[in-house]
Amino acid sequence: MKRWIKIERIPGPLASVYEKATRLVIESYYRRIAAEIGASLAAGRILDLGTGPGCLPIEIVKAFPLIRVVGVDLSPKLIRMAQRSAAQAGVADRLSFQVGNAARLRFADACFDMVISTGMLHALRDPVKVLNEIYRVLKRGGEAWIYDPAQVASQIDQDRWKALLTYRERFFLWLFTLAKLHKPLQTYTPRQVVAIIEATHFKAYRIDEGKHEIRIKLSKQ
Numbered sequence: 001m002k003r004w005i006k007i008e009r010i011p012g013p014l015a016s017v018y019e020k021a022t023r024l025v026i027e028s029y030y031r032r033i034a035a036e037i038g039a040s041l042a043a044g045r046i047l048d049l050g051t052g053p054g055c056l057p058i059e060i061v062k063a064f065p066l067i068r069v070v071g072v073d074l075s076p077k078l079i080r081m082a083q084r085s086a087a088q089a090g091v092a093d094r095l096s097f098q099v100g101n102a103a104r105l106r107f108a109d110a111c112f113d114m115v116i117s118t119g120m121l122h123a124l125r126d127p128v129k130v131l132n133e134i135y136r137v138l139k140r141g142g143e144a145w146i147y148d149p150a151q152v153a154s155q156i157d158q159d160r161w162k163a164l165l166t167y168r169e170r171f172f173l174w175l176f177t178l179a180k181l182h183k184p185l186q187t188y189t190p191r192q193v194v195a196i197i198e199a200t201h202f203k204a205y206r207i208d209e210g211k212h213e214i215r216i217k218l219s220k221q
């Protein structure tokens with residue numbers, strides 16, 4: 001079936017399905033990326049765009065107490081889950097989560113030391129607009145690390161994940177899979193990523209193509 005709708009946010013009925021998947025890869029995926037981020041920024045303020053259930057910000061502040069993270073996502077349901085998980089992990093004082101659109105950020109210019117995002121780029125209607133918003137809110141000398149599509153799916157033990165789902169969640173997963181509504185509309189090739197970046201204010205960037213995800217590092221000079 002051809003996709004004719006571009007859904008940016010994870011649909012409400014699939015929020016808990018997605019959250020259960022991400023919990024299975026906290027150690028193998030998010031903790032590893034958190035360590036890479038912490039090795040590059042010892043202290044400061046990070047913005048996580050398309051934060052989802054907030055696994056990455058929580059791992060970052062757990063490991064690096066001098067870092068503060070703000071997570072933004074279009075989905076109110078995922079933001080509530082992220083807030084709950086941060087409170088359960090005892091790190092809510094170092095994190096905040098808010099509903100918002102990465103294409104229209106409600107932050108002042110140059111107020112973040114770093115911007116990160118895992119698994120959001122492919123879902124965006126207007127990636128150039130989002131990258132320019134990232135440029136605006138980044139401090140000079142700051143970097144944006146954008147990983148897409150997040151390697152999450154390739155690492156999940158599918159049997160373990162499905163065993164965690166309720167009948168209701170399985171039904172919605174089946175329904176959305178059938179309608180092809182929750183699958184990425186497109187993932188970008190490095191060449192397409194270059195074309196997107198060149199239409200933005202960013203002049204310095206590096207792109208690494210891994211087996212399951214493209215890692216884009218942009219610098220605001």
Ligand SMILES: C[S@@+](CC[C@H](N)C(=O)[O-])C[C@H]1O[C@@H](n2cnc3c(N)ncnc32)[C@H](O)[C@@H]1O
Binds near residue numbers: 052100118152
């Ligand atoms: C595949 S999920 C990744 C979530 C999280 N970063 C992770 O690694 O688990 C992509 C997320 O981006 C969010 N999203 C998509 N478009 C967005 C936009 N324009 N602004 C903010 N969030 C967006 C979706 O709601 C979804 O939660």
